Amino acid sequence: MNAESLILFKLYIMVTPLLFIIGLFSIMTTRNIVAIIIGIEIMTKGVTLLFATSGYFSSKPEITQNFIIVMIIVEVVILTIAAGLIINIAKKYDSLSTKNIRNLKG
Amino acid sequence: MENLYIHIFLLFLVVITSVFAVSHFRIIRGAILLGGVSFFVSIILFMLKAPMAAMFELSVCAGLITVIFISVISITNPPYIDQRKQNRISMWKKIVALLSIILVCGVCIYIIDEKNIAFIPVMKNASAAAMTTKDSIWNMRHVDLIGQALILLTGIFAVVVLFKKGKDEK
Numbered sequence: 058m059n060a061e062s063l064i065l066f067k068l069y070i071m072v073t074p075l076l077f078i079i080g081l082f083s084i085m086t087t088r089n090i091v092a093i094i095i096g097i098e099i100m101t102k103g104v105t106l107l108f109a110t111s112g113y114f115s116s117k118p119e120i121t122q123n124f125i126i127v128m129i130i131v132e133v134v135i136l137t138i139a140a141g142l143i144i145n146i147a148k149k150y151d152s153l154s155t156k157n158i159r160n161l162k163g
Numbered sequence: 164m165e166n167l168y169i170h171i172f173l174l175f176l177v178v179i180t181s182v183f184a185v186s187h188f189r190i191i192r193g194a195i196l197l198g199g200v201s202f203f204v205s206i207i208l209f210m211l212k213a214p215m216a217a218m219f220e221l222s223v224c225a226g227l228i229t230v231i232f233i234s235v236i237s238i239t240n241p242p243y244i245d246q247r248k249q250n251r252i253s254m255w256k257k258i259v260a261l262l263s264i265i266l267v268c269g270v271c272i273y274i275i276d277e278k279n280i281a282f283i284p285v286m287k288n289a290s291a292a293a294m295t296t297k298d299s300i301w302n303m304r305h306v307d308l309i310g311q312a313l314i315l316l317t318g319i320f321a322v323v324v325l326f327k328k329g330k331d332e333k
Binding site for chain 2: 064067070072074075079081083085089098106109113118123126127130136137140141143144147
């Protein structure tokens with residue numbers, strides 16, 4: 058690995074956890090359900106970039122592309138289910154706060 | 164070296180856009196900025212020699228997910244100002260979150276600098292011959308396809324259950 062690649066590698070290894078942490082911070086500091094889902098999306102973006110980085114620097118991007126595609130599909134399914142839940146919660150409580158979900162029974 | 168500057172610029176844009184997406188006052192603008200994050204991530208994926216993943220990212224994450232977000236926000240119509248003021252998190256929780264973030268960043272920097280990580284191990288089977296993405300999907304990781312199909316079916320089932328009307332609902 059030459060000097061430029063090493064700088065690039067370290068840069069990606071530092072930035073991808075940062076994206077994950079930005080998403081985590083969003084989840085920890087909000088009670089709006091949509092904002093929480095946005096945080097989860099940003100966390101998955103960080104993981105996607107980390108997969109792509111590992112594929113690029115190990116010279117095998119074709120394998121990591123599979124993982125990225127699987128992850129995107131999982132991401133879409135999560136968002137679709139979350140969207141259904143959000144719509145139902147908004148209909149029931151007329152609010153998007155996570156405080157209301159604590160009142161659920163069962 | 165010019166390539167390095169492009170990478171740095173794109174990563175800077177991704178981080179800045181994601182910070183604005185999580186901290187914006189209006190949720191709908193946050194969702195649109197999330198689409199921007201996906202767009203920049205897809206450019207980075209193209210530059211990291213992952214064109215199929217970039218195409219998926221651009222079409223699904225930047226397109227479909229943004230559309231779903233905007234439609235959910237417009238259906239639920241969240242009240243912006245009052246709701247946001249009521250649901251504010253206390254300051255000490257934010258401080259705890261910030262401290263944990265600084266701790267994780269410190270651990271990452273320590274691992275990278277002190278342990279001198281400068282390589283990623285290559286899989287033994289993967290290094291044998293030149294392989295395309297098509298080969299790796301259909302020959303090497305074909306079990307993943309079953310998992311993907313199951314996940315999609317789970318999503319369809321969940322949507323059907325979630326949007327089913329109750330007995331007393333008209």
